[in-house]
Amino acid sequence: MKKRLRENGLSLVLLVITILVLGGQLVVGWYNFNDELSDFGRPPIPFSAYLTSGHCIEAVFENWESEFLQMGLYVVLTISLYQKGSAESKKLDESEEVDREPNPNRPGAPWPVRRGGWVLKLYKNSLSIAFFSLFALSFVFHALGGMKEYNTEQILKGKNEVLTFWQFLGTNELWFQSLQNWQSEFLSVLSMVVLSVFLRQKGSSQSKPVDAPDSETGEE
Numbered sequence: 001m002k003k004r005l006r007e008n009g010l011s012l013v014l015l016v017i018t019i020l021v022l023g024g025q026l027v028v029g030w031y032n033f034n035d036e037l038s039d040f041g042r043p044p045i046p047f048s049a050y051l052t053s054g055h056c057i058e059a060v061f062e063n064w065e066s067e068f069l070q071m072g073l074y075v076v077l078t079i080s081l082y083q084k085g086s087a088e089s090k091k092l093d094e095s096e097e098v099d100r101e102p103n104p105n106r107p108g109a110p111w112p113v114r115r116g117g118w119v120l121k122l123y124k125n126s127l128s129i130a131f132f133s134l135f136a137l138s139f140v141f142h143a144l145g146g147m148k149e150y151n152t153e154q155i156l157k158g159k160n161e162v163l164t165f166w167q168f169l170g171t172n173e174l175w176f177q178s179l180q181n182w183q184s185e186f187l188s189v190l191s192m193v194v195l196s197v198f199l200r201q202k203g204s205s206q207s208k209p210v211d212a213p214d215s216e217t218g219e220e
Contacts, residue, residue, distance in 0.1 A: 022060070026051070029059055040156045054148025057141055058177075065138035066181035072131030074189055084217055085197035087208045091218045139178070146174050 005012065027047075033055045034044035050056050083089040090096050102113045102120065112123035122129070147168035154161050168174055192206070198214055201207040208216055 025059065026056065029056055037156075042156065054145045054150070054152055057145025058149050059145075061138045061141040061145055062177050062181055065135055065142050065178065066185045068131050068135035068138055069182060070185035070189055072128050072135055075128045075131060082217070083193050083197070085214050086193045086217060087196035087206060088193045089217050096218075142178070143169055143174060146177065 030050040104114045151162040200210045
């Protein structure tokens, strides 16, 4: 057990943090939504009902959407773009392990590499495909939750106007929510790329060695 915890410590800690923060968001969001209902003279809803409300679905997936988009684009952009001196970039003047063709005879090679053909071609791009698929799925749920929340607000205000999913896709509200999250995610990635040129964090795989010159590109 101790060995497994050490081998998977990073993912386990991040998973626990994610669950705790998400749980906190759901509870606070539930109270916030019930406060809004109270303002309109409506009774509060139980937590189980809140989990399927537009307020909850929209809040969760509009953030997930931006995370998966920035990670997918970042994975793709780092294939051919460089940043001199950044620990987040491939080296400028030498080939790296990630660029070589996969060897099916390498010990421990994944099954798709040994299988070859279209399976290998798909596997070569599986990381970006996964991120973009998760982005698309999150965007759909964001829009569905946003539509549901918008229609709920209209009902609470005594209005008869309700929107379909396709109508909500064309609203300023959806794209304002998406764009404000997207820009913050790309800013955070930009900060990581640029700050790692000049700043260091001893022991982190995302930093160059402390004594490395600013011009040195890559993590090693």
